[in-house]
Amino acid sequence: MKLKLSELMTLSEKYSDELDLILLNDIYLTDKDKYIELKAGTQFNPTYYDLYKAKNLNEIDIRYDEKLLAKLISNFPESYRQPDGRKSVIELDRIVDYLEAMNMSSKRKRNIVAACEIYKVGQNGYDEPVIFYGEKLDKIRWNQVKVRLNRNTLIDYKVDEHGILIYYPLTGGDPNYAQKFIQFTELVSMIVESKKNGIILYPDFNPNTDVFTANNRMELLKVYNDNRPTLVVVGGELDEECKNALIQLKQFDKYAKMILVKSPEPQKRTATLQEIKKVYGRKLWEEETS
Secondary structure, three states: OEEEHHHHHHHHHHHOOOOOOEEOOOEEEEEOOEEEEEOOOOEOOHHHHHHHHHOOOOEEEEOOOHHHHHHHHHHOOOOOOOOOEEEEHHHHHHHHHHHHHHHHOOOOOOOEEEOOOEEEEOOOOOEEEEEOOOOEEOHHHHHHHHOOOOOOOEEEEEEOOOOEEEEOOOOOOOOOHHHHHHHHHHHHHHHHOOOOOOOOOOOOOOOOOOEEEEOOHHHHHHHHHHHOOOEEEEEOOOOHHHHHHHHHHHHHOOOOOEEEEOOOOHHHHHHHHHHHHHHHOOOHHHHHHO
């Protein structure tokens, strides 16, 4: 599992007594006229920081385990996310096939991303990754790796989409622009502050990085395509312009999930967030393959 040197230094400083940071590969460093060999299978040594930097080792391969990932998620939530689930090879094979079928009928392509690493012991006696953390497991790659796995192997995975796109149409010349803009900002605030209101929309939902906005038809499609959100929350009235924008989005991605929130009234905030949570958490590929 490739970790940034800065991440390793943080983990070493905070969790030196409880976290094993095991090298996956041999590392060779030079200190003046002395050569230092750090063997695979040994603990990462933060005292060599200057020597790592001198060799431009900004990333180092570390052996994955669940405890390591939990610490990474806790300390670097914008870079590491909790898995969507854990599946056997047979179960994941069904999901890969289902996503492949979805991708053939949609311009939005969804793929499995490994949220763990799976190892086999190589000829040199070291752990060699069969599946790398963060790698895309499309149909071609999955067919390459699954034959190397025991059918009972459990794999943590994610699908490469996350976040909420808030679509609230706004037009500068609209006489109700000021009122609509206030409602738009209230809707954004409601979702950004969902955790403060006691609603966790999804285990890895990060309001700092996972909320996107669009206020016109062209913006909607671009933001949707660029950021790959899980859900589109549509605010305001469902007028013709709004309907046409959503039709265009559905033509781009027939599997796009949407929910309409006409007005984020304070007294209905909790119920509205619960409904958004319910729709956000629906995974079509899980429902159709379980």
